[in-house]
Amino acid sequence: AQKVTQAQTEISVVEKEDVTLDCVYETRDTTYYLFWYKQPPSGELVFLIRRNSFDEQNEISGRYSWNFQKSTSSFNFTITASQVVDSAVYFCALKSGGGADGLTFGKGTHLIIQP
């Protein structure tokens, strides 16, 4: 069985602060992929990043960065110098077991950036 845990239900910070969203996953497979999606109030899930289990390099894309650590089964997401437009629900997701069962999502973290 696979599982994704996002322990932070809601995070509220003031604009320009850095914020880290935690994601812990469980899977017995050695081949798997991890994803982050952003869901703004409009409802559409926006793809942010995909990372496979064989690539533990951290990734940076503008103000966004991701820290993948297999030793702790974590795939955390950091937003640097947050902006009001970053306010959304963020989902971490896992696909493993040959990918046949679709994405397994965490419950999501509601990020509120206050001006």
Add this chain to the structure above:
Amino acid sequence: KAGVTQTPRYLIKTRGQQVTLSCSPISGHRSVSWYQQTPGQGLQFLFEYFSETQRNKGNFPGRFSGRQFSNSRSEMNVSTLELGDSALYLCASSAGPAASYNEQFFGPGTRLTVL
């Protein structure tokens, strides 16, 4: 490239009725997956279609069914609606089948309300 489109965006039905939702994937994408999003259960995988064949199905009753046409457009049907079927139904499009681990691009969703 146009994104994933879903119609209708909003739907209100009464218990016992049936409903059909439609999804048009990104041009060139042959895989369509459906997800149900509710406040209680979060995002859950319903099923995936690739080349007009259902490849995988999540843990949902037989009242939930779907199909895919030769142009990759997909429809999802829910029969004998129950109050608990009220949810945001999201469609995701991917270039390859689920087992290929390609990232999935989501549509805006159809919000179904069952009264």
